[in-house]
Structures are given as C-alpha cells and as structure tokens.
Amino acid sequence: GAVVSQHPSWVICKSGTSVKIECRSLDFQATTMFWYRQFPKQSLMLMATSNEGSKATYEQGVEKDKFLINHASLTLSTLTVTSAHPEDSSFYICSASPPLSSYEQYFGPGTRLTVT
Amino acid sequence: GDSVTQMEGPVTLSEEAFLTINCTYTATGYPSLFWYVQYPGEGLQLLLKATKADDKGSNKGFEATYRKETTSFHLEKGSVQVSDSAVYFCASGDQGGKLIFGQGTELSVKP
Numbered sequence: 001g002a003v004v005s006q007h008p009s010w011v012i013c014k015s016g017t018s019v020k021i022e023c024r025s026l027d028f029q030a031t032t033m034f035w036y037r038q039f040p041k042q043s044l045m046l047m048a049t050s051n052e053g054s055k056a057t058y059e060q061g062v063e064k065d066k067f068l069i070n071h072a073s074l075t076l077s078t079l080t081v082t083s084a085h086p087e088d089s090s091f092y093i094c095s096a097s098p099p100l101s102s103y104e105q106y107f108g109p110g111t112r113l114t115v116t
Numbered sequence: 117g118d119s120v121t122q123m124e125g126p127v128t129l130s131e132e133a134f135l136t137i138n139c140t141y142t143a144t145g146y147p148s149l150f151w152y153v154q155y156p157g158e159g160l161q162l163l164l165k166a167t168k169a170d171d172k173g174s175n176k177g178f179e180a181t182y183r184k185e186t187t188s189f190h191l192e193k194g195s196v197q198v199s200d201s202a203v204y205f206c207a208s209g210d211q212g213g214k215l216i217f218g219q220g221t222e223l224s225v226k227p
Contacts (some may be wrong), residue, residue: 004159007142030212033137034213034214034215040176041219041220042219043120043205043217043218043219043220044160044205044215044217045215045217046216049212049214057146093159093160095160097213104161104162105213105215107152107159107160107161108159109157109158109159110159
C-alpha cells in the first residue's frame with residue numbers, strides 16, 4: 001500500500017527558533033500534499049494544500065509567513081515553523097494524494113512539536 | 117461553512133458487541149464522505165468511503181450509508197474485536213480533495 005513518512009516524529013525546540021518537518025511519499029508520486037494540525041482530543045484542521053512546483057494554498061487564519069510550505073518534488077513536501085512560540089506546540093500531520101486521485105489521501109504518522 | 121460532527125468518546129465496548137458511531141455533516145454542495153481510523157502510533161488510514169447519496173461503504177466488517185435526507189454517515193459494525201480499538205474520524209471531502217474532519221471518537225474494546 002501507499003506509504004507516507006514524516007520526519008522527525010517528534011521535536012522539541014526553543015522559542016524563536018525555526019523547525020522543519022518533512023513529509024515523503026515513499027512508493028508513489030504525490031502531486032498534492034496536505035498539511036494538518038491536530039490539538040489534543042480535537043479534530044484535524046487543514047492548514048494548507050501544496051501542489052508540486054507551485055505555491056501552497058493556505059486556509060483562512062493560517063499565517064503563510066509563519067508556516068512555510070515547500071513542495072519541491074513529487075515525493076517531498078516540507079513545513080517550516082518559523083520563529084516558533086509555545087502556542088505552536090501541536091501535532092502536525094501530512095497527507096499525500098496520487099495524481100488524478102484527489103479522493104485518495106495517504107496520511108503520515110504525524111510529528112509532535114513542543115516549543116519551550 | 118461545511119462541518120462534520122461525530123459522537124464524543126471514549127466509547128467502551130465488550131468484544132462482540134454492536135458498534136455505532138454517529139456522524140452528521142453540513143455542506144453546501146455534495147461531498148464525498150469518509151471514515152478514517154487511527155491505530156495507536158500510526159497515521160490515519162481510510163476505512164471506507166461513499167461518494168454519493170445512498171451509497172454504502174464497507175470494509176473489514178464496518179459499514180456506513182450516505183444518507184442525504186438526514187445528512188448522516190453513521191459507522192456500524194456488528195461484532196467488534198479488541199483489535200478494533202482505535203480512534204475513528206468521520207470526514208467530508210470536496211472534489212478538490214480538501215477534507216473536513218469530525219473531532220474523532222476513541223473506541224476501546226475490552227476482551
């Protein structure tokens with residue numbers, strides 16, 4: 001089956017620093033990748049949609065300058081949390097869709113970010 | 117805007133019990149509906165889906181029917197197993213692939 005990995009699985013950083021999270025589709029090419037944020041005991045909230053080779057589309061209320069998304073290849077998308085603050089602490093999940101299959105999304109295992 | 121509401125958990129059942137997890141949605145168009153499952157330490161996996169009204173999705177003994185008249189997509193299983201213990205998410209999706217998730221329902225099945 002289709003596998004999506006995320007790295008790192010957890011990260012701790014200090015306030016004011018930046019942290020990069022990678023999302024990779026291991027056995028298929030993903031023209032579209034999605035980034036979600038999940039708070040404890042709450043639902044996944046879509047942050048942005050990224051298409052390979054173009055700028056990401058951010059959901060309302062998500063700061064594009066704070067959450068930088070790059071989808072440089074068909075197998076890799078990165079989310080960089082810039083100038084992180086404790087309120088950015090959360091569980092970040094990516095998903096990837098194969099070409100012409102927008103209904104199919106394969107999810108990564110998530111990255112736990114803690115900002116101290 | 118569009119939204120998905122599912123019953124709160126945690127739900128605790130004995131093995132072989134009947135399971136129902138309620139899910140309702142609001143949408144301006146005609147979304148596809150999904151149930152995803154998240155096992156401990158793993159990513160979300162698609163459990164089943166239905167793309168139009170009256171469709172029934174099924175997989176691994178789980179079923180859900182797309183009910184347009186009640187805007188519902190309730191998840192059911194006739195006999196749960198300990199291995200079904202997980203968090204279940206209901207979601208609606210538009211044609212562009214954007215998913216809106218419910219808050220998740222944690223299921224715990226005891227032997």
